[in-house]
Amino acid sequence: MEILNLARQAILIPAGIEDGDIEQIMNRLLSSQVDAADIYFQSSHFESWVMEAGIIKEGSHSIEQGAGVRAVYGEKTGFAYSDLIELPVLLEAANNVKAIVRQGQDANPLHCKVSTKAANWPLYYGTQNPLKSLEDQQKIDLLRHVDSETRKLDSRIEEVIISLVGVHEHIIVARQDGSLVADVRPLVRMNVTVIVEQNGQREQGSMGGGGRSDYNRFIEQDTALEYGREAVRQALVNLEAVDAPAGNMTVVLGPGWPGILLHEAIGHGLEGDFNRKGTSAFSGRVGERVASDLCTVVDDGTLPDRRGSLSIDDEGTPTEKTVLIENGILKGYMQDKLNARLMGVSPTGNGRRESYAHLPMPRMTNTYMLPGNHDPGEIIKSVKKGLYARNFGGGQVDITSGKFVFSASEAYLIENGQITRAVKGATLIGNGPDVLTKVSMVGNDLQLDSGVGSCGKEGQSVPVGVGQPTLKIDGLTVGGTSV
Amino acid sequence: MQNQDQINQLKNTVQSILDEAAKQGASAAEAGLSQENGLSVAVRLGDVETIEHHCSQGLGVTVYFGQRKGSASTTDLSAASIKETVSAACSIARYTSEDEFSGLPEQALLATEFPDLDLYHPWDVSVDKAIELAIECEDAARFYHEEISNSEGASVDTHQGLRVMGNSLGFLQGYTSTRHSLSCSVLGQRGDSMQRDYWYTVARNALNLDPAVEVGKKAAERTLRRLQGRSLSTRQCPVLYSAEIASGLLSSFIGAISGGNLYRKSSFLLDTLDTQIFPEFIRIHEQPYLIGALGSSAYDGEGVATKTRDIVTDGILRSYVLSTYSAKKLGLQSTGNAGGVHNLTIDTGTLDYQGMLKELNTGLLITELMGQGVNMVTGDYSRGAAGFWVENGEIQYPVEEITIAGNLKDMLKNIVAVGNDIDYRGNVRTGSILVERMSIAGE
Numbered sequence: 001m002e003i004l005n006l007a008r009q010a011i012l013i014p015a016g017i018e019d020g021d022i023e024q025i026m027n028r029l030l031s032s033q034v035d036a037a038d039i040y041f042q043s044s045h046f047e048s049w050v051m052e053a054g055i056i057k058e059g060s061h062s063i064e065q066g067a068g069v070r071a072v073y074g075e076k077t078g079f080a081y082s083d084l085i086e087l088p089v090l091l092e093a094a095n096n097v098k099a100i101v102r103q104g105q106d107a108n109p110l111h112c113k114v115s116t117k118a119a120n121w122p123l124y125y126g127t128q129n130p131l132k133s134l135e136d137q138q139k140i141d142l143l144r145h146v147d148s149e150t151r152k153l154d155s156r157i158e159e160v161i162i163s164l165v166g167v168h169e170h171i172i173v174a175r176q177d178g179s180l181v182a183d184v185r186p187l188v189r190m191n192v193t194v195i196v197e198q199n200g201q202r203e204q205g206s207m208g209g210g211g212r213s214d215y216n217r218f219i220e221q222d223t224a225l226e227y228g229r230e231a232v233r234q235a236l237v238n239l240e241a242v243d244a245p246a247g248n249m250t251v252v253l254g255p256g257w258p259g260i261l262l263h264e265a266i267g268h269g270l271e272g273d274f275n276r277k278g279t280s281a282f283s284g285r286v287g288e289r290v291a292s293d294l295c296t297v298v299d300d301g302t303l304p305d306r307r308g309s310l311s312i313d314d315e316g317t318p319t320e321k322t323v324l325i326e327n328g329i330l331k332g333y334m335q336d337k338l339n340a341r342l343m344g345v346s347p348t349g350n351g352r353r354e355s356y357a358h359l360p361m362p363r364m365t366n367t368y369m370l371p372g373n374h375d376p377g378e379i380i381k382s383v384k385k386g387l388y389a390r391n392f393g394g395g396q397v398d399i400t401s402g403k404f405v406f407s408a409s410e411a412y413l414i415e416n417g418q419i420t421r422a423v424k425g426a427t428l429i430g431n432g433p434d435v436l437t438k439v440s441m442v443g444n445d446l447q448l449d450s451g452v453g454s455c456g457k458e459g460q461s462v463p464v465g466v467g468q469p470t471l472k473i474d475g476l477t478v479g480g481t482s483v
Numbered sequence: 484m485q486n487q488d489q490i491n492q493l494k495n496t497v498q499s500i501l502d503e504a505a506k507q508g509a510s511a512a513e514a515g516l517s518q519e520n521g522l523s524v525a526v527r528l529g530d531v532e533t534i535e536h537h538c539s540q541g542l543g544v545t546v547y548f549g550q551r552k553g554s555a556s557t558t559d560l561s562a563a564s565i566k567e568t569v570s571a572a573c574s575i576a577r578y579t580s581e582d583e584f585s586g587l588p589e590q591a592l593l594a595t596e597f598p599d600l601d602l603y604h605p606w607d608v609s610v611d612k613a614i615e616l617a618i619e620c621e622d623a624a625r626f627y628h629e630e631i632s633n634s635e636g637a638s639v640d641t642h643q644g645l646r647v648m649g650n651s652l653g654f655l656q657g658y659t660s661t662r663h664s665l666s667c668s669v670l671g672q673r674g675d676s677m678q679r680d681y682w683y684t685v686a687r688n689a690l691n692l693d694p695a696v697e698v699g700k701k702a703a704e705r706t707l708r709r710l711q712g713r714s715l716s717t718r719q720c721p722v723l724y725s726a727e728i729a730s731g732l733l734s735s736f737i738g739a740i741s742g743g744n745l746y747r748k749s750s751f752l753l754d755t756l757d758t759q760i761f762p763e764f765i766r767i768h769e770q771p772y773l774i775g776a777l778g779s780s781a782y783d784g785e786g787v788a789t790k791t792r793d794i795v796t797d798g799i800l801r802s803y804v805l806s807t808y809s810a811k812k813l814g815l816q817s818t819g820n821a822g823g824v825h826n827l828t829i830d831t832g833t834l835d836y837q838g839m840l841k842e843l844n845t846g847l848l849i850t851e852l853m854g855q856g857v858n859m860v861t862g863d864y865s866r867g868a869a870g871f872w873v874e875n876g877e878i879q880y881p882v883e884e885i886t887i888a889g890n891l892k893d894m895l896k897n898i899v900a901v902g903n904d905i906d907y908r909g910n911v912r913t914g915s916i917l918v919e920r921m922s923i924a925g926e
Contacts, residue, residue, distance in 0.1 A: 055551075055580035060553070060572075063556075063559060075527075076530070077532065077533045079532075079538075081536075083538075083539055099534070159747055190905075195749055197748070201861075202860050206748060248926050278677065280539075351701055357537070396853045401679070405856070405866070407855055407865065425857040426865045426886070427853075427854050427867055429884055429924075478886075478924060480858070480865065481865070482925065
């Protein structure tokens, strides 16, 4: 109830939209025989600060608000949105949208009456406005402090670029049964990029983090300074890196962010829409073995304060910890309402959208593998010749062929059970449905990433998280130049 | 005429934003307004899947207090919101630092001539007509061959937009533009092998779109030819980038000679002006005034006049790609590239696609790249790829689950030929590009 009031004050009250107006829009939608309908109201306040070349170079503030109106009939969806939260505009949108029902009998119009249910789901983050969690001067002081401390770390540092970003978002979902549900979502992120130079050779390192809380997280335990140290460390490692090997070899992935493997190799392929349509390499494979029995993988929107977490998804469904793979067996998919209904299963709280101007679809939240029994040192020791990949850039997957890539940004050779030389970044490529069957050791060191992930699908970007323990994969193609 | 009225109305709003900035104490300001609306219709398996009506607007403002700068934006264009947005930008400028390089462009560089580039051709397509067209396209793909087993559908998109920008130097201009597209993606199956591919057509004028049936057939052909792909053994060999992905190679080059990467020293082409970075036969140039083209514009994101100009001639880098800020940082002049390049074009040779395959002789034809894998600082390049193994100029079999790797500096220098099979669908116009040798990693 409190959340809904906050969201009303942020969105509906300034726009002069009352419950009666929402009923009117919803009834307009329901005047055709639709299967489902919703109205999504959103207001986002965003700021960013950039420090570069030792000065506060840029700052920006933006406000995005609007409403999206959707009607669903069978597999068909009608959608319209507007930046103007005004009754006549939204009624017009509803008219456009309900035209999705071709055989538009105006039969049994359900009369919607707005009811405001108290939130009876757990909240996984606070409602605080991160933009106000520090005074502007304190944000500047934080950036300056990180900049000067980072620059002191090594004489080879040429440039330090630091960004600080905060978002405070309110959403309200009006559902066809007339219920209004709301969420207030803080999100912050800080990044430090360092460029180093040695004898004319340049390299860069980058580290950042964040989550659904406020800027104080960067001050506590000197987290922000740690980002700087880590960025410098990575850049200096890369200065020493030799050409990466090329070919198929044993790969040990470090804990945490390398979990992007799971996001690309299996996560996307287990999203409900692709499986309903039968376009995923995992389609129709529930109950089958898709990983070694050491692997249990979940998608979990319920982790407190994490970047990928949500109390409710963008359709108002409370998020869950969804088991995707249990001891190697494929258990289920991630669902939004539309695909869950069409597949005859329950939604899993994975219906997400970039904004009111986009349609929701099944998306990941925080995707990670549960820990195993092995000490990470033991795993390295077991490899005669291979690659240890500790940090990654982005990745991509073709969900139909199952082929996926992810690019290592910090990697080392393993020779006779020892980590030896640093090698240059390289892209790793594999086949989603069988890469996890080659997992032969799982570490006891589960880590989640630091909170920097964004995932793109059909042009929509949403914040996500990944995680994993140290993993050994017996055979993955490493795309270096050293043939 | 109605457009001119709308443009004038937005011009008035932009002027009022600039006035408001001055009133709040800004010594200079720049503002941009945009309005866009459109329709997207998607069909799948012969029936409607989604109908989306788009309508959006936005305002962005940057203010300068001497050398300090602040920016703000909003989607709410009410008078009260505009005032708040300006004051948010002004408030930010109180905290940013004095930056001797910041500020508006030099007056003399601002565009003064605004030829009609023929960018506005609204498509009066009804929802029903769009559905019909999309189904025609998807049907052409679905029923092309029995191995086409499933579909991700086809879609028709049409957008029209209006943009106005102004600054406190007196620049105040606006234009309308349209963009329409038709795309299709289908799946194929043979044995255990399932593949998907797509094709699309895009144009400012719907009359210039490829026929729906052709787009559908092309999507189907592209899907079928990928079936039962295999990996390659790890090796080095020549690599031919097909035209539709070769643009990415040129985009990486442009990234490396862009002001932002240069002044941050995060480019592998630092200090390479007037040096040989391509083979002698390469010429790369910008054509901002092409009539009706997707990348045409008389001015850049700051109002600076764009120029028809050479970037590379005889393989030698003649100019960087700069905005006002990055130019000042480097002690140079803006090249009219705030926001990017305009119809970047590489001169092609005489070989068509088949000729390029012959030139490749034995090696790898790449038709898809995956992942990022490009290190702008060092030029190190390693990406996932799919394509075809070619012997004696003839395609042998599809290839997947491999990577191609090299260093961009070497790759650019070792371009062997550029085909005349130009892909006109984007802001970068190139044919297929043959690179002498790269490392392939596979099974």
